[in-house]
Amino acid sequence: MIRPYKKSLLTPGPTPVPEEVLLSQAESTIHHRTDEFRSILKEVSEDLKTIFQTKNQVLIVSSSGTGVMEAAVANLMQDGVRFIPVVGGKFGERWAEITKAYGAEYDVLDLEWGVTLNLDDLREKLKVGDSRKVILTTLCETSTGVNYDIRSMASLAKEFNALIVVDAISGLGADELRMDDWGLDIVVSGSQKGLMLPPGLAFISLSKDAQSLIESSSSPKYYFDLIKAGKSASKFDTPWTPAVNMIVALRTALKMILDEGIENVWKRHANLAAMTREAVASLGLKVFAQRPSSTLTSVLIPESLDSEEMVKFIRAEFGISIAGGQAELKGKIIRVAHLGYINLFDVLSGIAAIEFGLHHFGYKFKLGAGILKLEEEFLKSCKDEA
Amino acid sequence: MIRPYKKSLLTPGPTPVPEEVLLSQAESTIHHRTDEFRSILKEVSEDLKTIFQTKNQVLIVSSSGTGVMEAAVANLMQDGVRFIPVVGGKFGERWAEITKAYGAEYDVLDLEWGVTLNLDDLREKLKVGDSRKVILTTLCETSTGVNYDIRSMASLAKEFNALIVVDAISGLGADELRMDDWGLDIVVSGSQKGLMLPPGLAFISLSKDAQSLIESSSSPKYYFDLIKAGKSASKFDTPWTPAVNMIVALRTALKMILDEGIENVWKRHANLAAMTREAVASLGLKVFAQRPSSTLTSVLIPESLDSEEMVKFIRAEFGISIAGGQAELKGKIIRVAHLGYINLFDVLSGIAAIEFGLHHFGYKFKLGAGILKLEEEFLKSCKDEA
Numbered sequence: 001m002i003r004p005y006k007k008s009l010l011t012p013g014p015t016p017v018p019e020e021v022l023l024s025q026a027e028s029t030i031h032h033r034t035d036e037f038r039s040i041l042k043e044v045s046e047d048l049k050t051i052f053q054t055k056n057q058v059l060i061v062s063s064s065g066t067g068v069m070e071a072a073v074a075n076l077m078q079d080g081v082r083f084i085p086v087v088g089g090k091f092g093e094r095w096a097e098i099t100k101a102y103g104a105e106y107d108v109l110d111l112e113w114g115v116t117l118n119l120d121d122l123r124e125k126l127k128v129g130d131s132r133k134v135i136l137t138t139l140c141e142t143s144t145g146v147n148y149d150i151r152s153m154a155s156l157a158k159e160f161n162a163l164i165v166v167d168a169i170s171g172l173g174a175d176e177l178r179m180d181d182w183g184l185d186i187v188v189s190g191s192q193k194g195l196m197l198p199p200g201l202a203f204i205s206l207s208k209d210a211q212s213l214i215e216s217s218s219s220p221k222y223y224f225d226l227i228k229a230g231k232s233a234s235k236f237d238t239p240w241t242p243a244v245n246m247i248v249a250l251r252t253a254l255k256m257i258l259d260e261g262i263e264n265v266w267k268r269h270a271n272l273a274a275m276t277r278e279a280v281a282s283l284g285l286k287v288f289a290q291r292p293s294s295t296l297t298s299v300l301i302p303e304s305l306d307s308e309e310m311v312k313f314i315r316a317e318f319g320i321s322i323a324g325g326q327a328e329l330k331g332k333i334i335r336v337a338h339l340g341y342i343n344l345f346d347v348l349s350g351i352a353a354i355e356f357g358l359h360h361f362g363y364k365f366k367l368g369a370g371i372l373k374l375e376e377e378f379l380k381s382c383k384d385e386a
Numbered sequence: 387m388i389r390p391y392k393k394s395l396l397t398p399g400p401t402p403v404p405e406e407v408l409l410s411q412a413e414s415t416i417h418h419r420t421d422e423f424r425s426i427l428k429e430v431s432e433d434l435k436t437i438f439q440t441k442n443q444v445l446i447v448s449s450s451g452t453g454v455m456e457a458a459v460a461n462l463m464q465d466g467v468r469f470i471p472v473v474g475g476k477f478g479e480r481w482a483e484i485t486k487a488y489g490a491e492y493d494v495l496d497l498e499w500g501v502t503l504n505l506d507d508l509r510e511k512l513k514v515g516d517s518r519k520v521i522l523t524t525l526c527e528t529s530t531g532v533n534y535d536i537r538s539m540a541s542l543a544k545e546f547n548a549l550i551v552v553d554a555i556s557g558l559g560a561d562e563l564r565m566d567d568w569g570l571d572i573v574v575s576g577s578q579k580g581l582m583l584p585p586g587l588a589f590i591s592l593s594k595d596a597q598s599l600i601e602s603s604s605s606p607k608y609y610f611d612l613i614k615a616g617k618s619a620s621k622f623d624t625p626w627t628p629a630v631n632m633i634v635a636l637r638t639a640l641k642m643i644l645d646e647g648i649e650n651v652w653k654r655h656a657n658l659a660a661m662t663r664e665a666v667a668s669l670g671l672k673v674f675a676q677r678p679s680s681t682l683t684s685v686l687i688p689e690s691l692d693s694e695e696m697v698k699f700i701r702a703e704f705g706i707s708i709a710g711g712q713a714e715l716k717g718k719i720i721r722v723a724h725l726g727y728i729n730l731f732d733v734l735s736g737i738a739a740i741e742f743g744l745h746h747f748g749y750k751f752k753l754g755a756g757i758l759k760l761e762e763e764f765l766k767s768c769k770d771e772a
Contacts, residue, residue: 003646003654004404004727018390260389268389318731341390345704348738349731352761359765367765368758375738375754379745 002318010350011323012142012170012296014192014199015340018256021196025249032244038236040251045233047254048203050262051172051195052187054179058205059229060250062243065169065190066094068202071224072165072186073098073136075214082107082131084162086122086153089113090143090326091167095136102219105131113328114144114298116291119156126160132213133162134185139171143326145289145298145335147175151182158183163210169193172203173257174269174295174339185210191246194269194295196253196340200246206230269294272338272347275377279351280336282373283358283365288333296323296337302363307334310357318353348374393705396736398528398556398682400578400585401726404642407582411635418630424622426637431619433640434589437558437581437648438573440565444591445615446636448629451555451576452480454588457610458551458572459484459522461600468493468517470548472508472539475499476529476712477553481522488605491517499714500530500684502677505542512546518599519548520571525557529712531675531684531721533561537568544569549596555579558589559643560655560681560725571596577632580655580681582639582726587632592616655680658724658733661763665737666722668759669744669751674719682709682723688749693720696743704739734760 009016030037041060048058061068073083073095083104085095088111099106109125111117126133135157140147150166157164165186168177172187173194179187184207191201206214206226214226223240232239257265273294277287280299288298301307308331311324323335334354338347351370358365395402416423427446434444447454459469459481469490471481474497485492495511497503512519521543526533536552543550551572554563558573559580565573570593577587592600592612600612609626618625643651659680663673666685674684687693694717697710709721720740724733737756744751 002730003650004642004729006727006729006731008731256390264389320731341392343390343392344388345392345394345706345735345738348757349734352731352734352757355761356765368754368761371734371738371757371761372754375741375757379742379753 001316005319007319007321008346008349009321010337010342010346011321012193012335012337012339013190015196015337016342017196017198018253018341020256021249021253024252025198025245027245027248029244032238032242037244040247041236041238044247044250044254045236047258050258051254052179052205053177053181053262054187054205056179056205056207057230057233058203059226059233060238060242060247061202061204061224061229062200062240063202064199065167065188065202067224068188068204069094069167070098071204071221071226072188073102073104074219074221074224075217075226076134076163076165076210077102077104077219078217080131081105081213082129082133084109084122084125084133084135086117086135086137086148087111088115088117088144088146089138089141091138091141091169095167099136114146114288114290116146117148117153119152122153122156126156126162133157133160135162135164137164137166139166139168139175139177140293140295142170142296143329145287145293145296147171147289147291147293149291150177150184154183163213170295170339171293173265175293176266179205183207191250194340195250196256197246197249200243201250266294269338271381272344273297275344275374275381276336276338276347276351278377279370279373282369283355295339296335298333298335300333305361305363306331310334310361313360314353314357318356320350320353322350322354344374344378387702388704391705393707394732394735395707396723396728396732397707397709398579398721398723398725399576401582401723402728402732403582403584404639404727406642407635407639410638411584411631413631413634415630418624418628423630426633427624428622430633430636430640431622433644436644437640438565438591439563439567439648440573440591442565442591442593443616443619444589445612445619446624446628446633447588447590447610447615448586448626449588450585451553451574451588453610454574454590455480455553456484457590457607457612458574459488459490460605460607460610461603461612462520462549462551462596463488463490463605464603466517467491467599468515468519470495470508470511470519470521472503472521472523472534473497474501474503474530474532475524475527477524477527477555481553485522500532500674500676502532503534503539505538508539508542512542512548519543519546521548521550523550523552525552525554525563526561526679526681528556528682529715531673531679531682533557533675533677533679535677536563536570540569549599556681556725557679559648559651561679562652565591577636580726581636582642583632583635586629587636652680655724657767658730659683661730661760661767662722662724662733662737664763665756665759668755669741681725682721684719684721686719691747691749692717696720696747699746700739700743704742706736706739708736708740730760730764
């Protein structure tokens with residue numbers, strides 16, 4: 001074990017939280033039914049619109065991301081609506097599980113994990129029957145590292161008067177996302193990813209079409225009742241007690257992001273992601289995702305190695321947390337995040353730790369190739385900028 | 387400027403402070419004339435003895451390290467005492483300045499900066515005249531990165547019934563130091579180096595010989611009166627209001643060090659220092675210090691470059707603080723600390739930042755050579771341990 005042992009997160013959530021944000025969260029709790037808190041809610045609601053690239057309300061919910069995924073289904077569900085969960089990983093599966101839990105009508109679009117979507121397959125699903133279709137999909141499928149082409153899916157959806165609901169939990173603030181321009185109907189996200197907060201807050205925004213559809217839903221719901229939440233939000237209030245300190249911290253985090261500018265943030269993530277993929281390739285390893293997201297890089301580990309063991313070794317020896325594979329990818333991939341408050345030097349440490357891990361488990365490669373490539377790509381990107 | 391921009395200290399003081407220590411310091415201030423505080427003082431005083439490797443009291447003073455350097459001189463000074471400041475850098479100079487400020491009798495032993503001491507030169511100084519000699523020297527001369535051979539100097543001092551006073555401000559907790567075994571008379575240190583605290587506390591310990599000598603001193607002093615401080619300390623008290631929160635934080639930091647074991651801490655520092663020197667050499671650069679300390683590595687920068695510019699560039703672009711040269715070394719060297727809470731990955735980032743700096747200023751070298759060497763040396767050291 002390396003000394004001094006420090007814990008560092010290179011996982012695709014939770015991600016590291018800046019000191020300024022932690023200190024905001026540590027300020028004395030204030031009461032939520034006050035003008036002071038309402039003015040904070042007003043400020044963060046406006047800033048969230050910029051992050052979501054929408055003119056719609058962005059509702060803040062005290063839950064994990066899964067809570068607002070459920071909220072989307074629970075509020076849309078009604079007779080004559082058929083959900084199309086796009087399932088190419090664990091978080092696509094979650095959409096399918098929620099529709100099933102609610103007894104909704106649904107028709108899974110099954111994808112090979114790691115592979116992006118064929119639009120024709122989606123078109124086939126949209127054609128079936130007369131019910132109103134609601135596509136449930138993912139900006140970044142965290143389990144595989146795939147970024148789906150949401151923009152094209154949304155434009156296909158419009159052809160069929162279908163709605164598209166996007167889980168942007170890990171993708172928001174990393175992968176490009178333009179809710180209004182792309183015509184997305186519901187976008188959900190969570191706090192512990194690109195927004196650089198601890199877990200505990202979730203966000204959901206509805207288009208006018210989604211808003212009018214949820215008004216005719218009679219599915220049981222209470223905590224996640226979005227009509228109630230929307231009414232409160234229009235008065236800069238919340239229906240239930242909000243996670244006050246987290247919302248105060250959110251204000252600080254959003255200010256940091258908007259100081260940089262959301263398009264710059266996307267560009268920075270794309271840049272660091274590209275460098276990371278080059279570094280991985282220079283170790284002789286293959287990136288798993290066909291259309292890789294800027295939030296994380298998923299890496300196929302040679303068959304002789306167990307990625308779970310790698311992840312454990314790296315955490316125990318170096319204090320650096322990377323993620324392993326989930327479900328059918330368990331043991332087969334590692335996942336390195338370059339998300340939120342993670343910068344080039346954090347990734348440099350992560351790649352060095354992976355090199356030490358590969359060396360420890362007897363994989364043959366050129367020591368230092370990954371970190372050298374990162375330096376080279378960084379200098380190249382500086383040149384491109386100049 | 388890299389984003390997200392994070393500040394990281396690779397300077398030989400202040401050094402990074404562990405979160406546990408910062409959180410201890412953030413606890414509610416308690417009153418100092420209480421049993422609760424006295425029991426904390428008792429605990430840290432015992433732990434400091436282990437760090438100093440002494441059975442003597444270790445006094446805690448609210449000041450910077452310079453304060454306890456002054457305390458040593460102010461309390462020893464008297465007719466018939468002649469100080470020998472060993473001056474091979476900025477902190478040796480400070481000893482000379484203090485003796486001068488006090489109007490003491492002194493005889494500087496001037497060394498070339500970066501070079502270690504020739505014991506014969508010291509012997510010559512000890513031979514002169516009849517007055518009692520007090521050597522004022524430095525464990526790690528922070529301005530040059532030299533570690534002086536304190537053990538041999540102390541044994542030479544004994545031959546002449548001379549006293550030896552050691553500035554271990556940056557060296558304590560990094561370079562080996564054994565106050566009692568080596569026969570050191572006064573050792574002083576500060577909080578913001580190997581002890582992993584913010585600046586604000588200083589420490590001083592006196593041998594029996596030093597204790598009896600200060601009793602006959604009549605030089606003016608009040609805040610730094612060590613007889614008064616010693617009497618208070620024997621009742622686990624302080625003569626003046628102590629920096630309460632820092633002493634609470636000190637308890638946490640000392641526990642971390644002693645959990646690892648002081649000899650392990652020295653070994654770890656020596657190991658990381660050796661790796662850093664190898665990394666520097668692989669960039670074609672020369673280590674400046676002849677007998678390098680484990681606290682920091684001083685590196686000669688090629689004449690075509692200005693080290694001040696390098697330091698500014700690295701801080702501005704990457705948020706990483708390394709030190710430049712002081713006084714006659716200004717512009718000529720950079721100094722990289724591997725001290726206290728700094729670990730392998732911090733040094734890896736530092737060396738990468740230095741590579742980017744060298745590249746930026748047009749120095750020709752093999753990109754990645756430094757960080758690769760660090761990886762190689764780390765794996766070698768793991769093998770040696772196994």
